[in-house]
Amino acid sequence: MQVIEGQVAQMLHEEHVAVLELLNRLTAVLNRHGPGMPPDMQDPAIGRLLSQFAGAIETEIKTHFEFEEMTLFPLLDANGEGEMRAMYIEDHRAIVPLGEKAAAMARASSTTGFDAQTWAAFHPVAAEFADRLTRHAEAEEAALVPLLGELLDPEEDRQHAEAYEAMR
Numbered sequence: 001m002q003v004i005e006g007q008v009a010q011m012l013h014e015e016h017v018a019v020l021e022l023l024n025r026l027t028a029v030l031n032r033h034g035p036g037m038p039p040d041m042q043d044p045a046i047g048r049l050l051s052q053f054a055g056a057i058e059t060e061i062k063t064h065f066e067f068e069e070m071t072l073f074p075l076l077d078a079n080g081e082g083e084m085r086a087m088y089i090e091d092h093r094a095i096v097p098l099g100e101k102a103a104a105m106a107r108a109s110s111t112t113g114f115d116a117q118t119w120a121a122f123h124p125v126a127a128e129f130a131d132r133l134t135r136h137a138e139a140e141e142a143a144l145v146p147l148l149g150e151l152l153d154p155e156e157d158r159q160h161a162e163a164y165e166a167m168r
């Protein structure tokens with residue numbers, strides 16, 4: 001069973017679950033429509049998914065990463081988990097540019113739709129982004145989220161949760 005202790009852990013957990021669900025849907029579309037098979041943009045579900053995806057990258061994902069990096073990762077260092085921090089930072093550094101690129105492509109095609117060429121360019125970037133972020137969020141769910149109960153005392157937890165709420 002997943003250990004979720006404290007408000008900060010709960011907030012991160014909920015965001016991980018939400019992003020994993022979004023990435024799941026994105027991956028399903030990418031699997032159904034290979035690089036040579038652009039989806040039908042008349043399908044409202046596809047349009048909605050792509051705009052949700054672009055919106056999530058531009059807002060929630062960046063804020064989430066920023067909070068982790070500013071507030072939580074320094075605690076990992078201070079608690080002998082520097083290796084975990086380094087791994088997560090490396091993930092973030094790879095994921096953000098991929099996400100920005102994929103979001104810009106999704107936005108650019110949101111009104112006109114993807115054609116063969118733009119879909120072929122979008123597909124591998126979105127697939128790599130989805131794969132990396134899925135693995136990253138799963139890794140944090142397995143290791144970081146359960147550790148927060150030890151890293152934060154109740155008062156710190158309350159303060160950080162409040163600060164994060166204000167960032168969102």
Ligand SMILES: [Fe+2]
Pocket residue numbers: 065068088092136140
């Ligand atoms: Fe992260």
Ligand SMILES: [Fe+2]
Pocket residue numbers: 012016064068137140
């Ligand atoms: Fe995270």
